[in-house]
Amino acid sequence: xxxxxxxxxxxxxxxxxxxxxxxxxxxxxxxxxxxxxxxxxxxxxxxxxxxxxxxxxxxxxxxxxxxxxxxxxxxxxxxxxxxxxxxxxxxxxxxxxxxxxxxxxxxxxxxxxxxxxxxxxxxxxxxxxxxxxxxxxxxxxxxxxxxxxxxxxxxxxxxxxxxxxxxxxxxxxxxxxxxxxxxxxxxxxxxxxxxxxxxxxxxxxxxxxxxxxx
Amino acid sequence: xxxxxxxxxxxxxxxxxxxxxxxxxxxxxxxxxxxxxxxxxxxxxxxxxxxxxxxxxxxxxxxxxxxxxxxxxxxxxxxxxxxxxxxxxxxxxxxxxxxxxxxxxxxxxxxxxxxxxxxxxxxxxxxxxxxxxxxxxxxxxxxxxxxxxxxxxxxxxxxxxxxxxxxxxxxxxxxxxxxxxxxxxxxxxxxxxxxxxxxxxxxxxxxxxxxxxx
Numbered sequence: 001x002x003x004x005x006x007x008x009x010x011x012x013x014x015x016x017x018x019x020x021x022x023x024x025x026x027x028x029x030x031x032x033x034x035x036x037x038x039x040x041x042x043x044x045x046x047x048x049x050x051x052x053x054x055x056x057x058x059x060x061x062x063x064x065x066x067x068x069x070x071x072x073x074x075x076x077x078x079x080x081x082x083x084x085x086x087x088x089x090x091x092x093x094x095x096x097x098x099x100x101x102x103x104x105x106x107x108x109x110x111x112x113x114x115x116x117x118x119x120x121x122x123x124x125x126x127x128x129x130x131x132x133x134x135x136x137x138x139x140x141x142x143x144x145x146x147x148x149x150x151x152x153x154x155x156x157x158x159x160x161x162x163x164x165x166x167x168x169x170x171x172x173x174x175x176x177x178x179x180x181x182x183x184x185x186x187x188x189x190x191x192x193x194x195x196x197x198x199x200x201x202x203x204x205x206x207x208x209x210x211x212x213x214x
Numbered sequence: 215x216x217x218x219x220x221x222x223x224x225x226x227x228x229x230x231x232x233x234x235x236x237x238x239x240x241x242x243x244x245x246x247x248x249x250x251x252x253x254x255x256x257x258x259x260x261x262x263x264x265x266x267x268x269x270x271x272x273x274x275x276x277x278x279x280x281x282x283x284x285x286x287x288x289x290x291x292x293x294x295x296x297x298x299x300x301x302x303x304x305x306x307x308x309x310x311x312x313x314x315x316x317x318x319x320x321x322x323x324x325x326x327x328x329x330x331x332x333x334x335x336x337x338x339x340x341x342x343x344x345x346x347x348x349x350x351x352x353x354x355x356x357x358x359x360x361x362x363x364x365x366x367x368x369x370x371x372x373x374x375x376x377x378x379x380x381x382x383x384x385x386x387x388x389x390x391x392x393x394x395x396x397x398x399x400x401x402x403x404x405x406x407x408x409x410x411x412x413x414x415x416x417x418x419x420x421x422x423x424x425x426x427x428x
Contacts, residue, residue: 127405128342177418184398191341204391208422
């Protein structure tokens, strides 16, 4: 949900020119993602991204056909970064499934605090302004949310198998509920400049699903 | 959450000039609110608002000191419109308290559908872009959400008194949970261009609080 992504990893050692190019592309993606977690796509100017990373406009168009293409690449970079983050918590078998969800919430909270409650979720930000974005963004954002929900549903299936939630619980439905509300919680935490909305929403959600004494 | 507000009502009949002025101000507010439920504050230009309602720039500055002042007036107009909407549903004594909440959800759903899932919540939209807005907007938006939560808490108190939710339920806490998640649901409904996120979130919330057989 928050934080600064690492550049995508590539196998093997590229030739020097290619390495420099990859570096410039990664720098653009990192700067763009950081800006879009804080501000809207409409508010972020291309010149600002370029001057933040010292990449000339000509090079930009070498990597991306347009600002819209860049936007789609930013969604992809954020999705990859965030999938790694979810895996780190959701696949941690040293914790029970619901404790892993709590650990994710705690990590998101720490990430927002580290950025002084200014950075939220790139997907939520772009989703909010979807009416003024290229139509291609809609499918990209929906696919990212569907991926997060699928990962969360698998975690909740594990919670059900472990007896932490009721046998009658529907993991896919609960995962959807979580992500619908969680985007609201991140938005609200930015507005309140504090952790309460994240904590309140997560606690309410966990109380709703957790079996007493589990 | 959605829909087009009516102009604020005033008592008595104002003199003709004053009437014309009031009309121009109301037209600006109506157009501004409609635009801000759909797009971000940054994306809406003043010239666009003025030309949409045929009011010259000079008149605009007669009513509002700046675009920021106009923004605060839009929050106020939306809050007044939305408080009337909540009252209409939440104070309808022909329904049980939880049926009133369901009626509100149904109305919000119909409102978003009427505007082809393009219009969301002005407060959620501005909240999402709060990092780039004048700091005075933050308190204004927080106050509006606190008002909605207080109205919802009173409704849930009535639900508790009627035995629809558990005697141990905390209406204020549940109301906060509802509004945190509901803003996420409205955001997501715009993204999905359909009612599912609203329905899923509201159903999940109601299942969480409703006593079986109530």
